[in-house]
Amino acid sequence: MRSVRQRFKDSKLRHKLMAVYICIGTVPVLLLGIFAYCQQREDYLKEVGGAIESQLSKEVSRLDTRMASYANLSDYLAFNRSISDGLRRSDGSAYETYEQYADNVDPVFSSLKYFNREIEQISVYVDRDIVRHSNTVLPLSDIQGEEWYRRAKLTQNNQWFLDGGERRAFNARIMPLMQQRGERGVLFISVNYSELFSQMKELSGDGYGIGIYDGDGQALFQAEHFPESEGEVLLSPESVRREYGQQSAGKSSAYLMASKDLAVQGWRAVIYCPKNRFITANNPLLLFVAGLVLVCVVASLLASLAFSRLVVRDIEKLQDNMKSVERGDMTIWVKSDSRDEIGDLIRGFDAMIGEIKRLIHEVYEGRLLQKKYQMKALQAQINPHFLYNSLSLINWRALEAGEEQISKITLALSSFYRTSLNKGNNVLAIARELENMRAYLEIQNCMHDGSFDVEEEIDPSILHYETLNLLLQPLVENAIEHGVDLLEDRRGRIRITGRADEENIYLAVEDNGVGMDEETLASVLEFQTRGYGVRNVNERIRLFYGEEYSLKIESELGRGTRCMITIPKKRKEA
Numbered sequence: 001m002r003s004v005r006q007r008f009k010d011s012k013l014r015h016k017l018m019a020v021y022i023c024i025g026t027v028p029v030l031l032l033g034i035f036a037y038c039q040q041r042e043d044y045l046k047e048v049g050g051a052i053e054s055q056l057s058k059e060v061s062r063l064d065t066r067m068a069s070y071a072n073l074s075d076y077l078a079f080n081r082s083i084s085d086g087l088r089r090s091d092g093s094a095y096e097t098y099e100q101y102a103d104n105v106d107p108v109f110s111s112l113k114y115f116n117r118e119i120e121q122i123s124v125y126v127d128r129d130i131v132r133h134s135n136t137v138l139p140l141s142d143i144q145g146e147e148w149y150r151r152a153k154l155t156q157n158n159q160w161f162l163d164g165g166e167r168r169a170f171n172a173r174i175m176p177l178m179q180q181r182g183e184r185g186v187l188f189i190s191v192n193y194s195e196l197f198s199q200m201k202e203l204s205g206d207g208y209g210i211g212i213y214d215g216d217g218q219a220l221f222q223a224e225h226f227p228e229s230e231g232e233v234l235l236s237p238e239s240v241r242r243e244y245g246q247q248s249a250g251k252s253s254a255y256l257m258a259s260k261d262l263a264v265q266g267w268r269a270v271i272y273c274p275k276n277r278f279i280t281a282n283n284p285l286l287l288f289v290a291g292l293v294l295v296c297v298v299a300s301l302l303a304s305l306a307f308s309r310l311v312v313r314d315i316e317k318l319q320d321n322m323k324s325v326e327r328g329d330m331t332i333w334v335k336s337d338s339r340d341e342i343g344d345l346i347r348g349f350d351a352m353i354g355e356i357k358r359l360i361h362e363v364y365e366g367r368l369l370q371k372k373y374q375m376k377a378l379q380a381q382i383n384p385h386f387l388y389n390s391l392s393l394i395n396w397r398a399l400e401a402g403e404e405q406i407s408k409i410t411l412a413l414s415s416f417y418r419t420s421l422n423k424g425n426n427v428l429a430i431a432r433e434l435e436n437m438r439a440y441l442e443i444q445n446c447m448h449d450g451s452f453d454v455e456e457e458i459d460p461s462i463l464h465y466e467t468l469n470l471l472l473q474p475l476v477e478n479a480i481e482h483g484v485d486l487l488e489d490r491r492g493r494i495r496i497t498g499r500a501d502e503e504n505i506y507l508a509v510e511d512n513g514v515g516m517d518e519e520t521l522a523s524v525l526e527f528q529t530r531g532y533g534v535r536n537v538n539e540r541i542r543l544f545y546g547e548e549y550s551l552k553i554e555s556e557l558g559r560g561t562r563c564m565i566t567i568p569k570k571r572k573e574a
Contacts, residue, residue: 017304052271056203056260056269059199059269060260060261063269067196067262067263067264068263070191074173074187075158077112078173078175079177085104087137088183105133105137109136119189119190121170121189122187122188123188124185124186125143126185127185140184148172152172152173158171158173160264163220164218167193169193169196170188170189173187174186197212200212208224210223212268212269214267215267255272255273255274257271321349330353332353426544428467428469430462430466430467430507433467441454444476453492457495457497458497461500465500465571468567471540472507472509474533475509479510483511483513483514504569508563510561513561514557515559516561538551545568549566
């Protein structure tokens with residue numbers, strides 16, 4: 001046995017290859033054929049699955065876009081002050097109330113329905129005894145017993161309600177401007193169910209079943225179209241959950257399925273089709289692969305001698321090419337289209353030399369890119385001047401026209417961006433940070449018609465110390481948006497304070513807004529919640545000054561919020 005092994009080692013490489021081809025050439029080809037068939041079947045299923053998933057994603061995106069457009073219409077109506085004023089409680093006669101609705105509400109609603117044919121009804125339900133105004137303004141008592149009203153009245157945000165059984169689709173929300181003046185109104189927008197899901201229904205026309213389900217697994221929409229030979233295969237919501245759960249767990253399923261979450265929280269679209277429709281389609285491929293394997297087995301026996309000669313020749317060429325590379329010639333002239341180890345070795349050598357040449361070229365291109373980025377940096381410094389010059393022109397035009405309010409806002413906007421950009425610097429004097437904050441507050445006060453007060457208590461001794469730019473503005477923005485803007489029972493107030501001790505500077509922004517509960521307060525600095533800008537301020541402070549410096553927040557529900565910044569005491573260099 002040892003003698004045979006030694007004789008095999010001493011024999012020529014060509015003879016070794018011939019023996020290998022003859023002995024085991026047939027088995028790998030057979031296994032390769034079986035693998036090719038199985039892999040082709042799986043690839044085909046994956047390809048089909050990817051295609052239907054891609055199509056489903058497109059249709060879900062279209063549906064999300066359509067629903068978002070209706071939600072935008074809802075936002076427009078809910079925050080439209082002229083509509084809210086038109087729905088204001090009137091002490092006049094029923095005819096005067098009718099004229100009030102006809103002049104302020106009907107034109108807007110009619111226009112929206114005219115340009116959005118799929119909208120069936122736009123109504124506002126008001127909490128008072130009124131004479132019905134067509135289906136535009138209705139008494140709240142009509143819907144107080146509805147389940148959807150109990151959900152809609154809990155929030156000012158737009159909410160969707162679908163009923164697959166009754167084929168209804170609508171969204172509803174509280175009217176926030178009416179709520180601010182002590183009145184209750186519910187905006188109701190009904191959309192044609194069939195029009196809303198028309199694209200989804202067309203997607204099921206190629207032999208698929210499709211459904212949309214809410215977070216509780218209830219079917220909001222279902223459609224299917226299968227050949228009569230396959231019978232009725234429309235799955236129930238329970239069957240969809242079971243089959244999808246099996247696929248998620250890596251288990252075999254009788255259905256090819258794909259799913260996509262909709263923008264509406266908890267809604268999911270699922271498309272499915274029996275796998276046997278595609279597996280039987282691969283039967284001709286099985287016969288083709290079997291015939292191909294048989295041909296390959298016969299050819300391997302007849303061509304072993306020629307192949308062995310070719311393999312040795314390729315090795316000799318590769319060896320010569322490697323020697324030329326060692327001498328500094330990076331030209332690759334040996335090629336191989338075979339799929340064996342020698343072919344892989346040749347292609348690997350080719351790829352390795354290509355990667356070496358790419359890295360050499362990349363170093364050269366990197367220097368060019370560096371020069372390009374330097375030029376872009378110079379351009380970035382020039383662009384803000386165009387903004388300032390444009391704002392200055394707007395200011396002079398406003399003064400010439402006697403529009404002092406426009407001039408005031410323009411100057412505040414110019415000051416805000418000048419201090420925000422800060423010539424690309426990350427730090428600035430506290431005095432300039434306060435200028436940025438005051439400019440932002442000036443703009444917000446104009447936008448809010450002076451609906452809140454601002455108080456400052458700043459120690460003058462801290463004005464020349466440095467701070468990171470844009471620390472106070474996100475805190476003030478948060479105080480306005482999530483604090484004083486939501487007040488209904490009192491006037492908003494924002495208080496900014498600044499003081500220092502021997503080592504640190506303390507800046508604070510305090511509001512008398514609605515505040516936060518303990519759960520929201522605990523997560524506002526950790527997750528991308530409503531306080532994303534606040535979280536960003538905290539991370540910047542910790543990264544720039546160290547872990548011992550940070551932003552702290554105190555809040556009490558119904559009383560207000562206080563944000564406190566602690567930074568080290570460093571004098572700003574001139």
